[in-house]
Amino acid sequence: MSSYNNNSVRLNAATKVAVFGGTHGNEMSGVTLVNLWMKNSNEIQRKGVETKPFITNPKAVEKCTRYVDTDLNRAFTAENLSAPGGESLPYEVWRAQEINNMFGPKGSPEAYDVIFDLHNTTSNMGCTLILESSKDHFNLQMMNYIKKALAPASCLVLLNEHPLLKYSTSRSVAKHPVGLEVGPQPQGVLRSNIFDSMRVIIKHALDFIELFNEDVEFPPCTVEVFRVLERVDYPRDANGNIIAMVHPNLQDCDWEPLNPGDPMFQTFDGKTIHYQGPGTVYPTFINEAAYYEKQQAFVTTKRETLVASAVKKS
Ligand SMILES: CC(=O)N[C@@H](CC(=O)O)C(=O)O
Ligand SMILES: [Zn+2]
Numbered sequence: 001m002s003s004y005n006n007n008s009v010r011l012n013a014a015t016k017v018a019v020f021g022g023t024h025g026n027e028m029s030g031v032t033l034v035n036l037w038m039k040n041s042n043e044i045q046r047k048g049v050e051t052k053p054f055i056t057n058p059k060a061v062e063k064c065t066r067y068v069d070t071d072l073n074r075a076f077t078a079e080n081l082s083a084p085g086g087e088s089l090p091y092e093v094w095r096a097q098e099i100n101n102m103f104g105p106k107g108s109p110e111a112y113d114v115i116f117d118l119h120n121t122t123s124n125m126g127c128t129l130i131l132e133s134s135k136d137h138f139n140l141q142m143m144n145y146i147k148k149a150l151a152p153a154s155c156l157v158l159l160n161e162h163p164l165l166k167y168s169t170s171r172s173v174a175k176h177p178v179g180l181e182v183g184p185q186p187q188g189v190l191r192s193n194i195f196d197s198m199r200v201i202i203k204h205a206l207d208f209i210e211l212f213n214e215d216v217e218f219p220p221c222t223v224e225v226f227r228v229l230e231r232v233d234y235p236r237d238a239n240g241n242i243i244a245m246v247h248p249n250l251q252d253c254d255w256e257p258l259n260p261g262d263p264m265f266q267t268f269d270g271k272t273i274h275y276q277g278p279g280t281v282y283p284t285f286i287n288e289a290a291y292y293e294k295q296q297a298f299v300t301t302k303r304e305t306l307v308a309s310a311v312k313k314s
Helices: 028-039 058-063 091-103 137-150 192-213
Strands: 003-005 008-011 016-021 050-055 114-120 126-131 156-159 176-183 221-232 244-246 263-267 272-274 282-284 298-308 310-313
Touching (some): 016 028, 016 192, 028 192, 114 192, 126 192, 137 176, 137 192, 137 298, 156 298, 176 192, 192 310, 221 282
Parallel strands (some): 008 310, 016 114, 114 176, 126 156
Antiparallel strands (some): 003 008, 221 298, 263 272, 282 298
């Protein structure tokens, strides 16, 4: 619970922290880092915090596939979490209930304070932190801390609080859910640069939590975020088959401005399809492999500057 005191948001110490890997079993940086930390967790321990490394979808990891029955990172709905049926449920629905029992219950005071969920993308997104709320001042302060600690390397913040496009993530059982999405990395593949970037972001994030728990007050700050606006599907024929690819001018240009009239898709017979929106947007998750099944070629975002209140331990 938060209350305001001298304009500073007061929060309890963040003592229960988890790092999830393998929410998608073919995203290898998170799987590998979490497996490493399960053998020896010294690197992720900090004073006054217990950090638990955890493989969320072991069956998918074993098969090196995104999921077995259904996408675990969409499964944490109130309906799924209360569904009867036990082991007769789809594997990931059952697993979501188990994770909710261990790290939640979602929305309850007993829930974990912070969960970092490690993902890789085939898109050229670089280092991206994913937030689910613009009002979580603890997380906004953490984003600011990580960005400053990483500079001159960069790390962008994707904010998904879209009423229709937001989904029920594994990390959403925590009070402060943080997604970490690093790419480009093919599915089933490890790249050392991507692995190292992910590792250093988790280091800074845990350092922030340690400082917070040691009573450091973080003064008000601003954080640049990219807010999810719209899902854009591939052009399709009447039978629903894809008839175009991401245009070469857009491919790999995640986070770069896309203006009305700019090339967006290239049909198989060589025609260019242009972006027709009303103004400049910042596309991301461009040509993500896992999103073909979700009818998404990319997502558009708009840049926003959020103000984070000061935060301090109560
Ligand atoms: C490529 C990929 O899996 N991205 C994640 C993003 C997130 O964690 O919010 C997902 O769709 O679940
Ligand atoms: Zn993923």
